[in-house]
Amino acid sequence: MTALWQLTLLETKMFFRDKLQVFWTFLFPVLMIWLFGSMFENQAPEGFSFASLYIPSWIGVNIVTTAFFTLGTVLTGYRETGVLRRYQSTPLAPWKILFAHTIQGTVIFSFSAVVLVVFGTLMFDLHAPVYLGSTLVALLLSILAFFPFALFLTSLAKNVGTAAAISSLFLNLMLFLSGATFPLEMMPDVLQYIAKILPLYYVIELLRATWNTSPIWENWTPVLVLSCIALVSIVLSSVFFKWSGKAE
Amino acid sequence: MEDVIIVRSLMKSYGTKKAVNNLSFSVKKGEIFGIIGPNGAGKTTTIEIMEGLRKKDSGEVSILGMNPEKERKVLNHRIGVQFQATSIQKKMKVKEALKLFAAIYNKSNTGDEMLKLLGLEEKMDTYFDDLSGGQKQRLTLALATLHEPEIIFLDEPSMGLDPHARREMWNIIRSLRDRGTTIVVTTHYMEEAEKLCDRVAMIYNGELRALDEPSRLVEDISSHFISFRSPDFPVGQLHQIAGVIDVEHDKELDAFKIYTEDLQSCSYFLFKTAHEENYHISDYKFERGTLDDLFVHYLKGGESA
Numbered sequence: 137m138t139a140l141w142q143l144t145l146l147e148t149k150m151f152f153r154d155k156l157q158v159f160w161t162f163l164f165p166v167l168m169i170w171l172f173g174s175m176f177e178n179q180a181p182e183g184f185s186f187a188s189l190y191i192p193s194w195i196g197v198n199i200v201t202t203a204f205f206t207l208g209t210v211l212t213g214y215r216e217t218g219v220l221r222r223y224q225s226t227p228l229a230p231w232k233i234l235f236a237h238t239i240q241g242t243v244i245f246s247f248s249a250v251v252l253v254v255f256g257t258l259m260f261d262l263h264a265p266v267y268l269g270s271t272l273v274a275l276l277l278s279i280l281a282f283f284p285f286a287l288f289l290t291s292l293a294k295n296v297g298t299a300a301a302i303s304s305l306f307l308n309l310m311l312f313l314s315g316a317t318f319p320l321e322m323m324p325d326v327l328q329y330i331a332k333i334l335p336l337y338y339v340i341e342l343l344r345a346t347w348n349t350s351p352i353w354e355n356w357t358p359v360l361v362l363s364c365i366a367l368v369s370i371v372l373s374s375v376f377f378k379w380s381g382k383a384e
Numbered sequence: 385m386e387d388v389i390i391v392r393s394l395m396k397s398y399g400t401k402k403a404v405n406n407l408s409f410s411v412k413k414g415e416i417f418g419i420i421g422p423n424g425a426g427k428t429t430t431i432e433i434m435e436g437l438r439k440k441d442s443g444e445v446s447i448l449g450m451n452p453e454k455e456r457k458v459l460n461h462r463i464g465v466q467f468q469a470t471s472i473q474k475k476m477k478v479k480e481a482l483k484l485f486a487a488i489y490n491k492s493n494t495g496d497e498m499l500k501l502l503g504l505e506e507k508m509d510t511y512f513d514d515l516s517g518g519q520k521q522r523l524t525l526a527l528a529t530l531h532e533p534e535i536i537f538l539d540e541p542s543m544g545l546d547p548h549a550r551r552e553m554w555n556i557i558r559s560l561r562d563r564g565t566t567i568v569v570t571t572h573y574m575e576e577a578e579k580l581c582d583r584v585a586m587i588y589n590g591e592l593r594a595l596d597e598p599s600r601l602v603e604d605i606s607s608h609f610i611s612f613r614s615p616d617f618p619v620g621q622l623h624q625i626a627g628v629i630d631v632e633h634d635k636e637l638d639a640f641k642i643y644t645e646d647l648q649s650c651s652y653f654l655f656k657t658a659h660e661e662n663y664h665i666s667d668y669k670f671e672r673g674t675l676d677d678l679f680v681h682y683l684k685g686g687e688s689a
């Protein structure tokens with residue numbers, strides 16, 4: 137087995153060995169949907185069901201939590217405890233490490249998305265995406281934008297504490313300002329403008345659109361924004377890859 | 385034998401702190417080369433510069449004829465490293481770590497012979513986090529050697545090992561050497577330096593203090609000393625004896641240790657003074673220092689210099 141595949145497999149296995157992380161990743165979003173569902177189920181705009189708007193949103197939120205916590209914070213921890221340093225003296229290339237974690241994150245995210253869809257279908261009559269192909273491409277694009285973005289941002293942190301703080305800040309900011317949890321229209325104009333500079337806003341827009349109303353090629357604004365973020369952060373995260381938090 | 389490691393005038397500073405200061409030495413193929421020195425002497429910095437993990441400020445480093453900073457990728461296939469302070473993933477099992485590292489080096493075997501020697505066979509399904517300190521150390525040694533590298537760098541490999549395990553590790557290191565592997569090892573244990581290493585570099589404050597075979601180092605005249613007890617000999621007077629390098633005085637026991645370049649004339653002076661002044665001397669001995677003494681001695685030299 138190649139090192140890349142071996143590392144991906146091991147990292148995925150190790151994720152499932154951490155029960156607390158599994159709970160946080162898989163059950164927390166379900167609980168949130170349940171909570172918000174019981175509050176807002178009957179307030180969905182004309183022609184939409186609660187589930188068809190908010191399940192895609194929470195799937196988007198899950199990309200962000202996976203990116204920042206399953207990937208970013210964990211890698212910062214590896215940097216702090218010397219796990220990456222151990223690899224530095226082996227022939228294992230940095231891109232393989234990033235790639236392995238990206239695949240691992242994608243697998244874990246896919247699980248959590250399936251959990252949400254099943255839950256939504258059973259509890260809130262969620263319908264399947266209208267443009268399934270577009271939805272899948274939208275998910276892929278969002279992953280490509282967010283995973284390296286989070287990997288780069290958290291690599292700026294010297295330790296896990298700081299990385300977790302950066303991650304929580306981003307997550308909370310985006311949770312409340314991107315329309316994932318409640319309708320943006322309920323918020324003041326200023327906040328609605330701020331929402332539009334947060335990347336999660338575009339993920340959610342794209343996911344909701346492809347799930348309900350239009351295929352991906354009719355949503356060029358979010359596609360363009362996310363592609364740019366993907367490109368820039370893939371370059372940044374690999375060029376500025378750090379093996380350890382200390383001075384060389 | 386050819387030199388597989390050459391270090392010349394190596395310098396490395398962190399801010400104003402000179403971690404490595406004008407260090408030069410070379411290591412021959414198939415040698416066990418020890419680097420000893422107190423905490424903060426620059427051992428880890430030196431070894432990690434050789435591994436290409438830290439950048440030198442100036443000087444010359446050649447490992448297997450390569451520049452470790454520029455050719456680390458090629459070099460990484462040919463060297464093995466055990467770090468002083470790195471870990472592997474907490475939730476990774478021993479056998480998983482071995483498989484992963486075998487895959488990284490494109491090897492199909494995980495060095496089973498070595499695992500038997502290291503007593504890790506029963507621990508294959510244990511998480512790294514659940515291993516004892518010494519077991520972790522053994523695993524990281526196994527990971528450093530499983531691809532049969534030409535040079536192995538070990539940064540304090542016996543830290544946390546019990547005396548029995550330490551001896552077993554020495555045997556493993558010796559058998560690696562007998563296969564032609566070159567080993568660079570840092571340690572705090574003088575016994576280890578004395579019994580394991582073919583040659584030892586002693587560094588202090590980033591500077592080279594001594595470099596030789598351990599037996600020759602302890603043969604060094606300055607490691608010989610005179611010990612005796614006396615309730616009334618004034619310490620100040622001892623310092624004035626010609627050739628005296630250092631005097632240690634234990635007030636509780638009235639015990640003296642005198643390091644000197646000339647044992648004979650020092651003795652003569654001691655007894656002459658004692659006779660004239662009516663001082664009492666007992667338990668008089670010529671002693672040969674161990675590396676431990678030498679170590680302390682060189683440190684003192686460093687402080688006064």
Ligand SMILES: Nc1ncnc2c1ncn2[C@@H]1O[C@H](COP(=O)(O)OP(=O)(O)OP(=O)(O)O)[C@@H](O)[C@H]1O
Nearest residue numbers: 382383398401403422423424425426427428429430
């Ligand atoms: N990344 C770093 N940043 C700043 N200073 C450093 C760094 N690494 C080492 N130093 C300093 O350089 C000096 C040498 O450190 P080094 O780790 O090489 O010592 P050592 O001989 O390995 O000590 P020990 O026996 O405790 O492991 C120390 O004074 C240390 O504080």
Ligand SMILES: [Mg+2]
Nearest residue numbers: 427428429468
């Ligand atoms: Mg050290």
